Amino acid sequence: MNDVIADSKPPGNIVKACSFMLLAAIMFTAMQGSVRYLSATIHPFEIAFFRCFFGMLVIAPWFFNKKTSPLKTQNFGRHMWRAALNVVAMLLFFTALSFTATPIAQIQALAFTAPLFTTVLAALVLGEIVGIRRWSAVCLGFAGALIIIRPGIQPIDLGSMYVMMSASIWAVCMILIKQLSRTDSSFTITAYMVILMSPLALIPALFYWTWPGPWEWFWLVFCGLLGTLAQWSMTQAFSLADATVVLPLDFSKVVWGALIGYFAFGELIDIWTWVGAGVIFSGATYIAMRERHLEKNNTLNRPTLSLSQRVRSFFQI
Numbered sequence: 001m002n003d004v005i006a007d008s009k010p011p012g013n014i015v016k017a018c019s020f021m022l023l024a025a026i027m028f029t030a031m032q033g034s035v036r037y038l039s040a041t042i043h044p045f046e047i048a049f050f051r052c053f054f055g056m057l058v059i060a061p062w063f064f065n066k067k068t069s070p071l072k073t074q075n076f077g078r079h080m081w082r083a084a085l086n087v088v089a090m091l092l093f094f095t096a097l098s099f100t101a102t103p104i105a106q107i108q109a110l111a112f113t114a115p116l117f118t119t120v121l122a123a124l125v126l127g128e129i130v131g132i133r134r135w136s137a138v139c140l141g142f143a144g145a146l147i148i149i150r151p152g153i154q155p156i157d158l159g160s161m162y163v164m165m166s167a168s169i170w171a172v173c174m175i176l177i178k179q180l181s182r183t184d185s186s187f188t189i190t191a192y193m194v195i196l197m198s199p200l201a202l203i204p205a206l207f208y209w210t211w212p213g214p215w216e217w218f219w220l221v222f223c224g225l226l227g228t229l230a231q232w233s234m235t236q237a238f239s240l241a242d243a244t245v246v247l248p249l250d251f252s253k254v255v256w257g258a259l260i261g262y263f264a265f266g267e268l269i270d271i272w273t274w275v276g277a278g279v280i281f282s283g284a285t286y287i288a289m290r291e292r293h294l295e296k297n298n299t300l301n302r303p304t305l306s307l308s309q310r311v312r313s314f315f316q317i
Helices: 011-038 044-063 076-098 104-111 114-125 132-149 158-180 186-206 214-240 243-265 271-297 307-314
Strands: none
Touching: 011 044, 011 076, 011 104, 011 214, 011 243, 044 076, 044 186, 044 214, 076 104, 076 158, 076 186, 104 132, 104 158, 104 243, 104 271, 114 132, 114 158, 114 271, 132 158, 132 271, 243 271
């Protein structure tokens, strides 16, 4: 998968790109709905393992022609840290989905804070220059999260806290990806992630292990396949059009989450969740657009985290 976004894409591909991105949003949300359904009988740690395991099986043929060449690296320790943090972020996110008191749409909305955390960490860790405009967008995005959670006005639910923790850890993963991309190819980075995450996810799953029934096996396979197909669809969208073109369609996850939550679980979304979601996404989208502008004009002193890397932060969710 190529993380480099071309300066321009053929106009005829924009419709296809938007279609792929919309399809990815639907599939990601459907997968997360299946996680909520399964969590009634299976611990989310075990669900996370099977998400990684079946996803790995789908991607396995990808490695046949490459053999062991993608595994050549001098940064194995950093790859291990990245995979371990990915697993922790997934466990937190899946645990958030298991809390029925937190609507799926609310979880989707708060998950959009990941690019905000990444911008903060890029400035603190990588020394990236972040101007007043992007800092304002970061503040706006976090204000949106406060609108949704409303601390002091209503009790802070565990689901919201877990998803915010997950988003912050995904941001650390993105910083590690940026550092790895200086010496390793995107194929090598992806290969180690796929190979390492399943055994790492198995360790916490064993503490809560129960053997799934036939119907649960179906949903576990569905979860793994759908998550991988969603990622493929998102990758196709990025290959056909600039991230700034297709990124706004990612916001439709909140809409699909509200629909699945209502029809499958009887969830109702209050107006503040919609307002906060809009504010968060506005901040995250502005950051993406501003970075795209700066990339085109080469005005940054240090390389930024590519837009596709930031948006792909939920590769394994």
